[in-house]
Amino acid sequence: MTKYAIITKEFTFEAAHHLPNHRGKCRRPHGHSYRLQISLRGPIIEAPGESSDGMVMDFDDLKSIVNTTIIDNLSDAVPRGDAAGPLEKGGMDHNDLNTITGIRTTAENLVHWIWDALVAGGIPDPLLYRIRLWETEKGYVEITQAERGEV
Numbered sequence: 001m002t003k004y005a006i007i008t009k010e011f012t013f014e015a016a017h018h019l020p021n022h023r024g025k026c027r028r029p030h031g032h033s034y035r036l037q038i039s040l041r042g043p044i045i046e047a048p049g050e051s052s053d054g055m056v057m058d059f060d061d062l063k064s065i066v067n068t069t070i071i072d073n074l075s076d077a078v079p080r081g082d083a084a085g086p087l088e089k090g091g092m093d094h095n096d097l098n099t100i101t102g103i104r105t106t107a108e109n110l111v112h113w114i115w116d117a118l119v120a121g122g123i124p125d126p127l128l129y130r131i132r133l134w135e136t137e138k139g140y141v142e143i144t145q146a147e148r149g150e151v
């Protein structure tokens with residue numbers, strides 16, 4: 001019987017953003033210490049003698065994909081909206097999220113953008129289980145396959 005597991009890796013990054021037309025303070029440029037959790041659910045690989053034996057995905061590989069696709073560097077493959085600026089070196093970390101993504105940077109929109117970006121970066125869509133993004137210590141958004149409309 002194939003056994004499954006959910007694995008989670010956590011990331012942090014500092015970024016600026018603003019929400020045009022927001023009724024409160026968030027319409028002005030400001031920064032957050034974002035906390036991001038990426039969870040994958042999949043079969044535990046059975047490959048005796050192989051490096052990946054007993055894993056859903058090597059944590060190192062997950063870290064590398066997330067960092068090189070969206071956080072430290074932005075992969076050319078990631079979707080960018082109409083309002084995106086010229087692609088600068090770097091990723092979401094220490095950058096302006098409105099410029100980087102070209103979307104309205106609510107946490108709700110960002111988690112869907114991150115999901116698309118990670119699939120474009122090579123994580124198989126069916127393996128992605130949940131993405132959580134904290135904008136502040138007390139407030140976060142999460143999506144799963146259900147919120148993607150793919151169940």
Ligand SMILES: Nc1nc2c(c(=O)[nH]1)N=C([C@H](O)[C@H](O)COP(=O)(O)OP(=O)(O)OP(=O)(O)O)CN2
Nearest residue numbers: 019025026030032105106107108135136137138139
């Ligand atoms: N549903 C959402 N509401 C708000 C979002 C969002 O992305 N989704 N974003 C903001 C602003 O970006 C703002 O920076 C965060 O607002 P808020 O949580 O009110 O900020 P606080 O500093 O008061 O947060 P605490 O968690 O209470 O410390 C606004 N709303």
Ligand SMILES: [Zn+2]
Nearest residue numbers: 017026030032
């Ligand atoms: Zn904000």
